[in-house]
Amino acid sequence: MKIVVTVKQVPDPNSSHVLEADNTLGRDKEVVLDPGDECGIEEGLQLKEAHGGEVVLVSMGPERAKDAIRKGLSMGADRGILITDESLSGADAYLTARALAAAIKAEQADLVICGTESYDGSTGMVPPILAELLGLPQLTFAKKVEVDGSKVKVNRQTADGHMVLEATTPVLITVTAAIAEPRYASLKGIMAARSKEVKQLSLGDLGVESGERAETIESMADAEARKAGAVIEDDGTAVDQIVKFLADAKVL
Amino acid sequence: MAKLWVYGEMSEGKLNATAAEIMARARELGDVTAITLGAGAKAAAALLGKHGAKSAYANEDSVFDEFLAEPATDALADLYEKESPDLILFSFTSDSRDIAGRLAARLGVGLISNASEVGAKNGGFTAKVPYFGGAKVASVRANATPAIVLIRPKSFEASETGGTAEIKELAVSIGDASKRARVVERVVEASEKVKLEDAKVVISGGRGMGGPDNFPLLEELAGALGGAVGASRAVVDAGWVPYSMQVGQTGKSVRPGVYIAVGISGAMQHTVGMKTSKVIIAINKDAEAPIMKMADLGVVGDALKIVPALTAAVKAKKGKS
Ligand SMILES: Cc1cc2nc3c(=O)[nH]c(=O)nc-3n(C[C@H](O)[C@H](O)[C@H](O)COP(=O)(O)OP(=O)(O)OC[C@H]3O[C@@H](n4cnc5c(N)ncnc54)[C@H](O)[C@@H]3O)c2cc1C
Ligand SMILES: Nc1ncnc2c1ncn2[C@@H]1O[C@H](COP(=O)(O)O)[C@@H](O)[C@H]1O
Numbered sequence: 001m002k003i004v005v006t007v008k009q010v011p012d013p014n015s016s017h018v019l020e021a022d023n024t025l026g027r028d029k030e031v032v033l034d035p036g037d038e039c040g041i042e043e044g045l046q047l048k049e050a051h052g053g054e055v056v057l058v059s060m061g062p063e064r065a066k067d068a069i070r071k072g073l074s075m076g077a078d079r080g081i082l083i084t085d086e087s088l089s090g091a092d093a094y095l096t097a098r099a100l101a102a103a104i105k106a107e108q109a110d111l112v113i114c115g116t117e118s119y120d121g122s123t124g125m126v127p128p129i130l131a132e133l134l135g136l137p138q139l140t141f142a143k144k145v146e147v148d149g150s151k152v153k154v155n156r157q158t159a160d161g162h163m164v165l166e167a168t169t170p171v172l173i174t175v176t177a178a179i180a181e182p183r184y185a186s187l188k189g190i191m192a193a194r195s196k197e198v199k200q201l202s203l204g205d206l207g208v209e210s211g212e213r214a215e216t217i218e219s220m221a222d223a224e225a226r227k228a229g230a231v232i233e234d235d236g237t238a239v240d241q242i243v244k245f246l247a248d249a250k251v252l
Numbered sequence: 253m254a255k256l257w258v259y260g261e262m263s264e265g266k267l268n269a270t271a272a273e274i275m276a277r278a279r280e281l282g283d284v285t286a287i288t289l290g291a292g293a294k295a296a297a298a299l300l301g302k303h304g305a306k307s308a309y310a311n312e313d314s315v316f317d318e319f320l321a322e323p324a325t326d327a328l329a330d331l332y333e334k335e336s337p338d339l340i341l342f343s344f345t346s347d348s349r350d351i352a353g354r355l356a357a358r359l360g361v362g363l364i365s366n367a368s369e370v371g372a373k374n375g376g377f378t379a380k381v382p383y384f385g386g387a388k389v390a391s392v393r394a395n396a397t398p399a400i401v402l403i404r405p406k407s408f409e410a411s412e413t414g415g416t417a418e419i420k421e422l423a424v425s426i427g428d429a430s431k432r433a434r435v436v437e438r439v440v441e442a443s444e445k446v447k448l449e450d451a452k453v454v455i456s457g458g459r460g461m462g463g464p465d466n467f468p469l470l471e472e473l474a475g476a477l478g479g480a481v482g483a484s485r486a487v488v489d490a491g492w493v494p495y496s497m498q499v500g501q502t503g504k505s506v507r508p509g510v511y512i513a514v515g516i517s518g519a520m521q522h523t524v525g526m527k528t529s530k531v532i533i534a535i536n537k538d539a540e541a542p543i544m545k546m547a548d549l550g551v552v553g554d555a556l557k558i559v560p561a562l563t564a565a566v567k568a569k570k571g572k573s
């Protein structure tokens with residue numbers, strides 16, 4: 001089974017990232033493989049271990065995004081493809097998906113695995129656009145995936161429970177953090193990753209025109225902050241004060 | 253007058269509440285046509301008429317309930333050919349996300365996702381979108397026509413106008429090529445007495461609750477206040493409580509009269525889902541936790557002591573009145 005996992009490099013959620021004056025992230029800021037995509041890689045590896053095949057990582061980003069691919073390769077993925085091009089800087093979901101689709105199409109994958117939404121963009125729109133461009137059905141918000149021959153069964157997380165979904169390969173799935181606990185890369189894995197192939201492609205290589213952006217960020221402002229109210233130490237009267245507060249708010 | 257579409261997501265024969273919320277803004281921006289697909293679509297279309305839709309297209313074919321995304325995408329793309337609206341609004345919920353993304357690609361236009369506001373500007377449309385987990389808000393302009401925007405639940409307050417929509421049957425013929433992602437089963441796990449999204453009081457627990465065994469303390473308080481229990485993603489990921497309880501960027505958005513955050517640090521990704529609550533109370537043993545900077549009342553102390561005492565006090569007070 002050929003499995004493609006899309007992986008994005010994002011600002012480290014654990015470091016406090018400050019935006020530059022032009023609302024971009026400083027280039028020297030810490031970046032990591034998106035935690036959601038790490039789960040996607042883990043699921044891809046587990047499926048490969050159960051059914052055989054190959055796990056290919058595809059990323060669109062600046063050259064340093066190779067580090068994110070390298071991290072996935074050290075977990076055990078087989079090879080990587082990085083789409084990098086000056087004209088992709090600040091790409092929106094549509095352009096990102098068009099670039100990814102061109103690279104993935106050539107791979108003829110049975111299964112394309114994406115995260116449900118990226119840490120920084122959080123549009124959640126790259127996967128459905130990608131599915132449409134690739135002409136694949138999509139099974140989304142998976143917390144469990146089972147493959148039996150060409151049949152793919154997904155347990156989909158919903159707002160009030162779950163759904164069971166089914167499709168035949170080739171198919172695109174998006175996975176939630178509940179899908180699998182990502183493994184740590186072993187020393188052996190890290191060493192092996194160094195010699196694994198990471199192919200670098202430009203938009204020209206893929207025959208994709210960047211075109212006009214579908215959307216433009218006109219301005220960026222700090223989110224409206226709520227004012228802090230009273231902060232009290234629990235000296236034994238806290239409960240009374242909360243009760244009074246609830247009464248004032250007319251819920252008691 | 254701008255021509256707008258509002259897509260009303262159906263599930264199990266019921267209209268997702270976000271559609272009516274979106275109507276409250278959409279009707280200010282132009283003439284709205286609602287579109288509802290699947291079981292219950294006609295009644296849902298009528299309901300959206302009460303919220304200001306001038307007209308509606310509905311189709312109750314079971315194909316829309318049996319298969320994800322593709323049949324609805326086909327139906328909308330076909331109708332687009334005839335109606336060419338300027339702006340198409342979806343809710344930022346699972347099924348709508350799948351459909352909106354495919355439709356945007358089909359029409360070759362891109363889209364703006366996860367918006368908390370949408371408005372008209374210079375003959376086009378702009379939306380407000382939270383970035384970096386909600387720390388920043390971007391104002392984003394749609395460059396293509398139609399503009400497609402996905403709106404976060406609870407961004408607007410639904411209100412009826414008393415109008416009626418002219419409801420038309422949407423003619424569709426869905427080919428087998430679009431019947432691929434099959435829904436085999438739907439299971440409702442949440443047995444909440446009060447729905448989290450609709451609750452007047454929400455009490456959410458985080459890692460500070462110490463473990464799943466302590467969540468019943470929150471249930472009891474919620475019971476006493478007639479509210480519902482929510483949770484942070486940290487405890488959902490840890491398997492303490494189901495995903496249906498998660499509040500935040502990747503969970504539910506809530507806007508209750510009172511939100512009580514118990515043992516929750518207040519990460520942006522959590523607060524983006526609850527910061528429009530009318531009143532926020534935080535109980536946290538750390539006076540420096542970010543949630544304290546946005547709470548109307550911050551209580552520094554041990555949740556496991558305060559919550560049971562609070563429940564008892566609420567019950568006592570209710571008993572008296
Ligand atoms: C892409 C992405 C999406 C995300 N989406 C969401 C989302 O939708 N919702 C969400 O909630 N999070 C989300 N997160 C995670 C978020 O960043 C935080 O990690 C999470 O909200 C933290 O949960 P917490 O506050 O329960 O845990 P912690 O941050 O560990 O905080 C626990 C708090 O409990 C307090 N505490 C400990 N013991 C006690 C006690 N006995 N009494 C009182 N207080 C105590 C501590 O002081 C601390 O403040 C997302 C993250 C990412 C990267
Ligand atoms: N630049 C990118 N390179 C590779 N994959 C991406 C990229 N952007 C988004 N994705 C994939 O799409 C998922 C959802 O991202 P988004 O649509 O940006 O919220 C991510 O978890 C990735 O799997």
